[in-house]
Amino acid sequence: MTPISILFVCMGNICRSPLAEGIFRHLVTEAGLNGHFTIDSAGTGGWHEGEPPDGRSIATAQSNGIDISGQRARRIRSSDYRDFDLILAMDRDNVAALEKIAPPEATIRLFGDAALGTGEDIPDPYYGGPDGFELIYTRLLTGCSSLLEALGVERASCSGNTSSVR
Template identity: 40%
Template sequence: MQKIHILMVCLGNVCRSPTAHGVLDKLIKDKRLDGRLEVDSAGTGSFHLSVSPDTRAIRAAHARGCDLSRLRARQINASDYESFDLILAMDKSNLSDLHERCPPHFRQKLGLFLSWSQSGLEEVPDHYCSGSLGFELVLELAEEVCGALIDEFID
């Protein structure tokens, strides 16, 4: 079976997408799926290039056994549309940005992260300017969706 490559995308790649990246990466390691799934994250904006995830995101993820400390923010680039099998935006604004930049023949790879959630939410709230509860909500959503992604693509 060919390895599936998944890209998580938010605006700055310092909170939501690295959190989802870290959660899925932990599940991949825990379930020994390294040869079957690969995850990365990126931002549609270029504000935080090469910066570590927000320290609040790192702390909240660490409390759940996820290590985000090695991740660095990057901006999505043209080759990502070809390289990744699934590109998941955290919200509609970022999905719209992805659609504008994506070559038409790769647009079927684009989607909303919460399409795999039973939460009733369509968008992952941007918790960059919020307190610690926002980071916990994003982690809960990421754990649900990443589990569903593994169920769909692996089990």
């Protein structure tokens, strides 16, 4: 069975996408589905490459029982478009940046569309305080829970074929 591969993307890969990766990974583990998913995160920019997530993201995740402190920021690579079944961008600016360099077969979706069904952007909390990180944590948790439920059902119904994710 080939795992469904998901890449969460924000601007610098230190606030939103590491939280989304950590939340989704935590939910997958709790559901006993570790072998069913490949999960990662990246940024459209490389300003923070090699750095851990923002301390406020780490603290927010930690306060919710999730450890993301071992993650390291990285920039999107051309191979990601081939290697990931689903690339989920946190806002429309990230979608636009990804689409500029993506091959036609890449599946890039706005997190707010694919996971929340609302079409909303997940706002960047970088320039705000801890409350902004709590707010996005709540939105990401809601979306990641819905996404896992949808993909788990899809996984069961397609018997290892992930073509419907694309």
